[in-house]
Amino acid sequence: MKNLNQKRFLPIEEADAFIVLRHAINDPAQRLHYHDYWELLLFQNSETATCIIGNSITKINHDTALFLLPPGTLHGWCTGHNTPSTAGIVKQVIFQQDLFGDCMLNKNQFFHIRKLFQAGINSIRFSNNSAQNALVAIQLLEKENDFKGLLILLKLLSTVSLQKQWEILNDNSETMMQNLQNNTNQVNKVMDYLNTHFKEEISLKKMSCIMNMSEATLARFFKMQTGKCFTDLLIEKRISYAIKLLIESNDPIHEIAYQSGFNQVTHFNRLFKAQTGFSPKMYKQFLLSSKTA
Template sequence: MLNDTILQKKVLREITSLGVHDCCSIFFRHKRQFAFPLHTHEELELNLVLGGAGIQRIIGDHIGHIGHAELVLVGPNLPHGWFTLDDREEDILEVTLQFRKELFTEGFLNTELLHAIRKLLDNAGRGILFTPDVAERVYEKLLALDKMSGFDSFIGLLSLLHELSVAKDTTLLSSVSFSREEIVSESRQLEQAFEYMNRHYGNPIALTAIAKVVHMSEASFSRFMKAQTGLTFTENLVELRLGHVARMLVTTQLTIAEIAYHCGFNNMANFNKLFKRHKGCTPKEYRSNYNRQMSGGN
């Protein structure tokens, strides 16, 4: 079992200023450095960064660098942070909107009208990256929302979430297995397939076996998974295993080889190649980088 307590101790737990009776809180900050350590909090957070090209972002097990306009929705308790890696001469604008999922009751979100918003909030558990054009449009909405109060602020928030829920070309940043998010799908067969892979990821998983679990032929299951996820069975399995690898790199002291074998990778050369292709760095660099940001270093 992975030692999640290590992750919880290393990642700063932020106590936000959002009051119990508040709809949301919004902050506009001009800065040249991002020095706040990797952290989590119970609230959902929409973070907009303008003029910060090259800044490093960490969301769950995702590590990347941002462009000029960055907009990410982060779910509750998902480790996240932005970090400057060099000295800046020009100000960066950061706008942070925080709100609680409890603001929207289960019955409210279950209505057909809010189906897209429900899916948005569920996917936020992995971190959602929006395109630069959406980021720039949302900036205007955030300016307007900051001037609202009372019931108007709730309607403004709902309108903003609707725009995000219908946005195209979004990217889910953190892997399901790192974020410990359940696969929520309209297809019970897809959920069963991922449940099986999550239980047995450390062992060989044959296409034949998983096809039997969902009562399909191998060919039908292959087409089904590709249509549902955009990835092949093998690609999904690799992503899931790498998510478990990433979590173990930051929650255990096991060697990289031990972690790789534990997560179902039996060929170290192939494992290292896959990890670098998906994460953009070697496992050693990933562990070092993540641990450095958890301790607040740059």
């Protein structure tokens, strides 16, 4: 399925610092694609939409939603069958990779923006409050494409970086370790084990024995470090891996379920839909329809 990663050549010139594009949420031309630019992706009045970014599928459950995508990230969106034609819009603020070079970002005044881009390598979903603030800024950007617009973009990035309310969408073991509050050998051991063995038959009791920790201590650890209980984190990691397989392989759904650590396809289907709003079959069909993009 690698041929689904359709590269999109956007109308941004080398001399442009940024461009702003606007689409109807149910525009059939918007399929999965990637490009060589950073992108701020804003959904407005789009509660029926589902956003696909890398291996992550996110339901838009607010009137606004804001994402930051690094260059080369596969992304797109789709809506429910009953979405009215007058429903929401999507705005893309696309800017060059070298717009903020290392020379600038390494200055003290750019500390928070630098941290934002470092986290953004794995794609970010911002809080609803950040999305609301971005809505106003991006409306201004649609009218200002000169130096004033560049200052607006810089202020927007600064604002969301200072709020620090974001979710990493395509986290990996290394990034998760960097985000932990207490980077001790024991923490490394716990998280490395989960990241390595999530496809196996695993339980909190089994992990507590391997880590020589009580179940209660280990449960508190997961809640404190990730904000999620062990079971939810395990399911999330398995679903994320299943999405990766759906994107990258032609394996049948029942094989993907087993490869992701699920023993029953019906259980996998139910959890997948609960997490994403799609059944695995519907998501696969969406990918196949994107071949013509």
